[in-house]
Amino acid sequence: MGDVGRVPVGIIGASGYGGVQLVRLLIDHPGVELVYLGGESSAGKAFGELYPHLNHRVDLIIEPIDLDQIAARCQVVFLSLPNGLACQMAPALLEKGCKVLDLSADYRFSNLETYENWYGKTRSDQAIAETAVYGLPELYRDRIAEAQLVGCPGCYPTASLLALSPLLKQGLIVPETAVIDAKSGTSGGGRQAKTNLLLAEADNSFAAYGVARHRHTPEIEQVCSDLAGHEVLVQFTPHLIPMVRGILSTVYATLRDPGLVREDLLTIYMAFYRSSPWVKILPSGVYPQTKWATGTNLCYIGVEVDPRTDRIIVMSAIDNLMKGQAGQAIQCLNLMMGWNETLGLPQLSFYP
Amino acid sequence: MGDVGRVPVGIIGASGYGGVQLVRLLIDHPGVELVYLGGESSAGKAFGELYPHLNHRVDLIIEPIDLDQIAARCQVVFLSLPNGLACQMAPALLEKGCKVLDLSADYRFSNLETYENWYGKTRSDQAIAETAVYGLPELYRDRIAEAQLVGCPGCYPTASLLALSPLLKQGLIVPETAVIDAKSGTSGGGRQAKTNLLLAEADNSFAAYGVARHRHTPEIEQVCSDLAGHEVLVQFTPHLIPMVRGILSTVYATLRDPGLVREDLLTIYMAFYRSSPWVKILPSGVYPQTKWATGTNLCYIGVEVDPRTDRIIVMSAIDNLMKGQAGQAIQCLNLMMGWNETLGLPQLSFYP
Amino acid sequence: MGDVGRVPVGIIGASGYGGVQLVRLLIDHPGVELVYLGGESSAGKAFGELYPHLNHRVDLIIEPIDLDQIAARCQVVFLSLPNGLACQMAPALLEKGCKVLDLSADYRFSNLETYENWYGKTRSDQAIAETAVYGLPELYRDRIAEAQLVGCPGCYPTASLLALSPLLKQGLIVPETAVIDAKSGTSGGGRQAKTNLLLAEADNSFAAYGVARHRHTPEIEQVCSDLAGHEVLVQFTPHLIPMVRGILSTVYATLRDPGLVREDLLTIYMAFYRSSPWVKILPSGVYPQTKWATGTNLCYIGVEVDPRTDRIIVMSAIDNLMKGQAGQAIQCLNLMMGWNETLGLPQLSFYP
Amino acid sequence: MGDVGRVPVGIIGASGYGGVQLVRLLIDHPGVELVYLGGESSAGKAFGELYPHLNHRVDLIIEPIDLDQIAARCQVVFLSLPNGLACQMAPALLEKGCKVLDLSADYRFSNLETYENWYGKTRSDQAIAETAVYGLPELYRDRIAEAQLVGCPGCYPTASLLALSPLLKQGLIVPETAVIDAKSGTSGGGRQAKTNLLLAEADNSFAAYGVARHRHTPEIEQVCSDLAGHEVLVQFTPHLIPMVRGILSTVYATLRDPGLVREDLLTIYMAFYRSSPWVKILPSGVYPQTKWATGTNLCYIGVEVDPRTDRIIVMSAIDNLMKGQAGQAIQCLNLMMGWNETLGLPQLSFYP
Known part of the structure; x- marks a missing residue:
């Protein structure tokens, strides 16, 4: 047996x-x-x-x-x-x-x-x-470890929340200025035969969908509100990329303190994710490629600050079917069973 | 001869x-x-x-x-x-x-x-x-007709400005809230053999580049400032899509008057581009696919309003090598020679 | 009206x-x-x-x-x-x-x-x-002009027959040695939502299908037999390319006369298609890219001879939805109406 | 240390x-x-x-x-x-x-x-x-185990030889009828910036190259001759697929004994590769998808017989950078060190 x-x-x-x-x-x-x-x-x-x-x-x-x-x-x-x-x-x-x-x-x-x-x-x-516990280990690790029922996050919320959380938790941004422009490979639409997901339709084309009404919006807002301590609404727009796997979330927000520079923010992000083996903060000036995460449970995060506009731009890349779905579920399982969070999960994308 | x-x-x-x-x-x-x-x-x-x-x-x-x-x-x-x-x-x-x-x-x-x-x-x-006259006919048609020297716009500015112009011209948005999240096929990088534009590198991957410092930023700002009547700074982020042709620009801005609904804005856009044969405003609820513009000189624009956040989201799609480059240059030529603006330019993309 | x-x-x-x-x-x-x-x-x-x-x-x-x-x-x-x-x-x-x-x-x-x-x-x-007349104008131009009913060829047969016809007509090859290895973009599968044609399934993958039993086989054989003057069986294998449009047919056959060189065969091909505006024989050493035909009604043909094996290798490229389908139908219409064969059909692919 | x-x-x-x-x-x-x-x-x-x-x-x-x-x-x-x-x-x-x-x-x-x-x-x-020993373990396992110097096979020869070997070894085909129509993703061209490997050039296009003169030809012929016991020339044609990784080799040859059916040949293939953990013979009627091999060291083989033409058609799929390159080198290392052939090599492609 x-x-x-x-x-x-x-x-x-x-x-x-x-x-x-x-x-x-x-x-x-x-x-x-x-x-x-x-x-x-x-x-x-x-x-x-x-x-x-x-x-x-x-x-x-x-x-x-x-x-x-x-x-x-x-x-x-x-x-x-x-x-x-x-x-x-x-x-x-x-x-x-x-x-x-x-x-x-x-x-x-x-x-x-x-x-x-x-x-x-x-x-x-x-x-x-x-x-039920919301299965985003980087935020709710301890509660997941105790849970009998875990609701695993959506793919877009995973990428978006990992990008936004340090900012909201530390009160570094004006929450209502947050704009999340997210892009996903078409495997996010599942293995159902929908005309718009045909290669002949989707390849060599790019478009937004569900603008101002995608169902991942309230999921993102629930966690943002939790982190900020008050209700937060975000602007969330998903797009379809002509490729199989991967999400890139480009997040914009206005900094409360215009004096912060990129290196400050990288330090804050690294501290926030110090105990999170699946989140990698990229070196200064390096932006994430979704391909780096393909096939792994990793989330790569790059941070930029625009001193002309006092905005921070955070980019996060995941594999939508791994950290955005099945990989993250297994990460939660590991926590629920008291195992190491990385057990049985791929860490190295092949390249190219 | x-x-x-x-x-x-x-x-x-x-x-x-x-x-x-x-x-x-x-x-x-x-x-x-x-x-x-x-x-x-x-x-x-x-x-x-x-x-x-x-x-x-x-x-x-x-x-x-x-x-x-x-x-x-x-x-x-x-x-x-x-x-x-x-x-x-x-x-x-x-x-x-x-x-x-x-x-x-x-x-x-x-x-x-x-x-x-x-x-x-x-x-x-x-x-x-x-x-020199800035060669964006939808804004500077009359001056182009008189010009001896035309500086043709960049591909990103073309898509971004056609999305933003009606809003700035009519004073409908708070200019400093404008965020332009733009995505382009890799032909925008030209026919130079750069490693990052190899199919093996760029296919099935997606990333931002030039964040907060891309050279098309001041070009967009120059025209936005001209339209607004005062200096405007924008947030502009380009990304590389794993496909050959096409730009989609997703533009966010906060409406001055939260009472405006989608249909109001579509009416404003249609009026603004009434005499512009190369700009097509899509019906309510339809968002542009870059593929619709491929091979043509057209710009397709879709408009959405989010009543929860009082933001407008405008999406514009062009072929970066046509309306974003060679097609627009010929549109300018037509004006300079006193010909019909549409002469000799393709109007119908093939599909799929 | x-x-x-x-x-x-x-x-x-x-x-x-x-x-x-x-x-x-x-x-x-x-x-x-x-x-x-x-x-x-x-x-x-x-x-x-x-x-x-x-x-x-x-x-x-x-x-x-x-x-x-x-x-x-x-x-x-x-x-x-x-x-x-x-x-x-x-x-x-x-x-x-x-x-x-x-x-x-x-x-x-x-x-x-x-x-x-x-x-x-x-x-x-x-x-x-x-x-009914078989609607391949390069072979049956005169009969099409007289026809009231035209059965337009399949996409694979069009590419394959244009590659093979001069050889069979002139008796240059041993017919039973003909192997046709054909590859098509996924739009050939039509706009039906089939799981295997989803971008998530078909992209970055390549496979054969219908091996030794694809329905285009008897269509190819019917015309080959007509040209050869006796029954000819061919080996035909279709494959799916992870792209939207285009067919490349790579045809192998053993030459009857091993003394023939590439230039001889190019001359023969050019003579055979002298009156066919939609077939372009490429210069010596140049092989067709499907992209060159995309959006046009053209068929590009490249010819190679292997003196080590006495085989000829002919490659033909078409747009499966144009010369392989709708374009060819209109070419037939032009003939049926007594118009110029090229009327209303695109001749220039955009590139890239 | x-x-x-x-x-x-x-x-x-x-x-x-x-x-x-x-x-x-x-x-x-x-x-x-x-x-x-x-x-x-x-x-x-x-x-x-x-x-x-x-x-x-x-x-x-x-x-x-x-x-x-x-x-x-x-x-x-x-x-x-x-x-x-x-x-x-x-x-x-x-x-x-x-x-x-x-x-x-x-x-x-x-x-x-x-x-x-x-x-x-x-x-x-x-x-x-x-x-030096030719590093194709499925044929030269014992000699590799003793070697100090291994010359690892090319990507096309690996796929082609694994498809052809059982036929040649058992004398089942007429060797000079062998036609190898091979297709590869563009990563086979390496990480050099060549214009023809740019995404803008190679995407949504398909073409042959090196027809009748590709350098992998003599490598294939050397092993085929070794297996057949006399000099064998093959027809080998490589093509570029608009995707990153993967080779599909479609091999045609005329059977010596027209009475053989698909199931006979599958049995022969399974016996031939019984001790080869990295070669998987697919069930009757199933043809390999390159995607199944992506990221793994596996070679998937499908076999078809055409009773109309007495030809066998064998299709083999590998990841050109794994079984076709680095993976196979490590498989050889494992043999040279006396380790299990599968040590440290991925067996499961992700999908899609």
């Missing part, structure tokens, strides 16, 4: 991009044994049939979703499902003693009203939602 | 991307005859050897640069050279009666001090520079 | 990639007036809503498909539909006097048995199918 | 793509300690300055090339240099007792005349060259 001492884990929703990342990472993770893959439409298929390149290492069959069975076999369950499904499964799994990491938006909000407004679904599980 | 009634034109610097666009457009332009191509390093070569796909239509040889000869043969000369060279050639050509369109930065600034500060070159031709 | 003297034309199936190419080309074609766009799922929508970048030039509404109406309004009808539909519509349109150009596979085969075997559909219109 | 028991290794030519792959892989390799990086033009620079994304793990400075010093500090030396340099350094290193793995073409040929003919350089080290 598995390696002695390894934690048995399962994934519900294994066939999408979140799922395939989790599978790839978990089969090489020294602390866990992957014992269950679940899905609806793909139930009965060998995972290696869906992803032939993993066939030589994964011999699991995708099974139907039976929560009793799953809880009996798994100590930890990852939910990688469309929004609105996790909140129908997590309560039962938690009750049976599983630890649950949800990659959807269902458990990201402490106030379910925000979720209901932005996601257009009603919820009646406020009590459970309140026990 | 050529078609009767066609204006003889020449291009100095024909081998780069600016040059090859000009050649392609001018050989099909009904008003001109392309009689001269000049270059230093490629002198003596057939143009069709450099660009075999144009060989069946262009039989010109690239000639050495002899200004006397050029002036004798050409009524109009395009200069498509690195910064700092046009200002050494334009005076002689102008004196001999040629009309000159410069695609470099040399004649974009009314105050040469700005040029000297940002481009690190000294200039002693303030008198001639003052006669 | 339209420009005097312009031929009224319609398109059934206007919303896909074939349709949008036809629309773009026909609205600028000096000989025709585009009066009708038809579709099922998109009926009632403005064409400019589907393709906002064409909105400023096309104000047609997509209409339901009513063959009587269409025939009453159109002299020429393009059918741009999935396989199996054209053969249900063409007979009625022909009977009412329309000229019909079909972009599907329905009218490409003189022997419907071949169609039935490879396409898995039964057909009962052999009589009409026999009146 | 390093971890007890780890083998000290160095890299001469660390700054190119081969070098950066080696660095990334070797710093995580459990059997070695990377103690030296050498280069000419980049000497004195921190490696982490060239590749900022590796800065957090690599603190080595690139040093000048002093062979005495290198030999004193390193037990194994990788040479990742342009052709013609390794043969000037390897002899001294070998004499001082180092094991040497050369990634250039210098030691790939047992007969230096072939090298001299195809590479245009004269050589006088035939004696040493004869001691």
Whole structure:
């Protein structure tokens, strides 16, 4: 029934991009044994049939979703499902003693009203939602370690919040001046066949979408408000880059103290992330390339100050499917199990 | 010696991307005859050897640069050279009666001090520079029509200024809140073999560059200040998109009057560009794709208002080598010759 | 009811990639007036809503498909539909006097048995199918000029046959040694949302498909056999390139006469295509880039001989949506109407 | 001086793509300690300055090339240099007792005349060259294990030979019918700034190059001849794919025995590669995607038979910088040191 001492884990929703990342990472993770893959439409298929390149290492069959069975076999369950499904499964799994990491938006909000407004679904599980911890380890490391239920952050919020947090926490900027211009590779749209994500449509083109109304906005604002100690609204605009993986978030804000120079801010950022192995502050004058983060759980941050305008410009780069999704979920798992935060996660992007 | 009634034109610097666009457009332009191509390093070569796909239509040889000869043969000369060279050639050509369109930065600034500060070159031709007209027809149509010397705008300034102009002209925004987050395909870097522009480096990656110090900043500010009637500083950040052509400029600014809604602003934009055939204001809720502009001289503009933050977000898309460079130069030529502004310029992008 | 003297034309199936190419080309074609766009799922929508970048030039509404109406309004009808539909519509349109150009596979085969075997559909219109002319003007120019019904070639067959025809016609190769290794951009898959055509799947990957069983095989063989004067089987393998447009066909065959050198063959190719304005034979040692053909109706051909193996290697490059689809259909239209073959078709790719 | 028991290794030519792959892989390799990086033009620079994304793990400075010093500090030396340099350094290193793995073409040929003919350089080290083993472990595993000098294969030969070897070894095909149509991402061209490898040039285009004269031809032929037991000439054509990494080789050959079906051949391939952990034979009807191999040392092989033409079509996919270069060199190192062939090499591509 598995390696002695390894934690048995399962994934519900294994066939999408979140799922395939989790599978790839978990089969090489020294602390866990992957014992269950679940899905609806793909139930009965060998995972290696869906992803032939993993066939030589994964011999699991995708099974139907039976929560009793799953809880009996798994100590930890990852939910990688469309929004609105996790909140129908997590309560039962938690009750049976599983630890649950949800990659959807269902458990990201402490106030379910925000979720209901932005996601257009009603919820009646406020009590459970309140026990969920927002899975951004760089801010909530200790609470994640204690959590039974973690709501893993969205990809854009991860990149944006890692860029903004030191500024808000230290009160260095005028919060309402924050403009987040974010850009993502198209894998963020998932493995669904949408016309606008076809290579023939998306390649060699670039555009914004969801301007002034993207659902990651309230998620960013929730954490910003938490850090600032008062309600903060941000301007958030996502764009689609004609490439597969990666998010670059370019964040603008007006400094409260115009005397601060780049080196001051780099020092502040390095101090803030001193205990965060997955955040790398780049040397003065170096700006992050998304490619540097590809395939890793890293977030690279570069900082610039414009003395002409008294603005700070912070750029953060992540792999949207790693630190922005599956990698971060495993980072949270590591914390929940009391393991080293870096266990089983890639640190080195190949290049080019 | 050529078609009767066609204006003889020449291009100095024909081998780069600016040059090859000009050649392609001018050989099909009904008003001109392309009689001269000049270059230093490629002198003596057939143009069709450099660009075999144009060989069946262009039989010109690239000639050495002899200004006397050029002036004798050409009524109009395009200069498509690195910064700092046009200002050494334009005076002689102008004196001999040629009309000159410069695609470099040399004649974009009314105050040469700005040029000297940002481009690190000294200039002693303030008198001639003052006669140059900034070649953005949507703003300076009448002056271009009268000009003998036109300094064609940079690619980023073109996209950014077309997005910002109606707002500044009408006093609708707080100018110092303007943030311009711009993204360009890599052809903007020209046909020089730079390591960072290799496909192996640039593909599937995304990054900012020149943050808070890109040379297009003062060019944008010069026109913004002109429109606003007082000095305006902007925040301008360029990024490199892993694709060949296209610029998307996402412009943020705080509205003076929070009561304005999207439809109000679309009306204002449509009125502002009523006589501008190359600017298309998109319907409410539609945002521009750079691909729509590819290969054409068009600029597509989409407008959004965020009632939560009282900001306007304007997105403008152009082809950086067309409206952002060679196409706009020909649009200026059309005005200088008294022709219809659209003559000889493509209006329909292919898709996909 | 339209420009005097312009031929009224319609398109059934206007919303896909074939349709949008036809629309773009026909609205600028000096000989025709585009009066009708038809579709099922998109009926009632403005064409400019589907393709906002064409909105400023096309104000047609997509209409339901009513063959009587269409025939009453159109002299020429393009059918741009999935396989199996054209053969249900063409007979009625022909009977009412329309000229019909079909972009599907329905009218490409003189022997419907071949169609039935490879396409898995039964057909009962052999009589009409026999009146159809295969729309490859470089081979069947005269017959197309007389045709009322043209079956436009597939994209791969177009590239492959233009590469092979001079060799087969002159008996220069051993036909059964012909290997056609073809590569296409993903727009060849159409505007349908298929998972494997997503940018996230197809970008930065390359693979073959349909090996030894692609439906374009019998189409290539039909023409090869016609040229050779006896039945010819070819090896045809298509691949998907991570890019939007373009086909490169690399064709290998053993020369009957090992004494032939590259220059001999270039002479033969140039003679064969002397009257074909859309085929360009490249100079000795130059091989075609698909980019040179992008957006044009051109086919670029490069020829190499390997004296070590006595093989000829011919490379042909086309834009799969132009010479490989909509452009070629319009080239056929030009012939059918007695116009110049090049009328209304782009000759110059932009570059880069 | 390093971890007890780890083998000290160095890299001469660390700054190119081969070098950066080696660095990334070797710093995580459990059997070695990377103690030296050498280069000419980049000497004195921190490696982490060239590749900022590796800065957090690599603190080595690139040093000048002093062979005495290198030999004193390193037990194994990788040479990742342009052709013609390794043969000037390897002899001294070998004499001082180092094991040497050369990634250039210098030691790939047992007969230096072939090298001299195809590479245009004269050589006088035939004696040493004869001691070199061709570093394709799937064919020469035992000899590599005994070698002091390994000439690592080119990227195209690796993919092509793994596809062809079982056929030639078993005498299943007519050797002179072999056509190898190979396609590579542009990283194969290295990190040199060549115009044709710019993203603006290479993206969205596809072309062949080096037709009938590419230098990898004699390398492929040398091994094919070795396997067949007599001289074999092959037709080899490389193409450039608009993507970063990956080679797909499509190999055609006529079967001697037309009765063989796909399943027979799959069985033969699986038997041939039974002891080769890095070659994966795909299930019947599945063809390799280069993306499946990206970042790994794997070679995926798919086999098809065309009963109409009696040809076999074999497709092999590798990552040109891994199995095609640095990964394979480390696989050879593992064999030379008596370690498991898979030690320290990635087995799982991320996807997408």
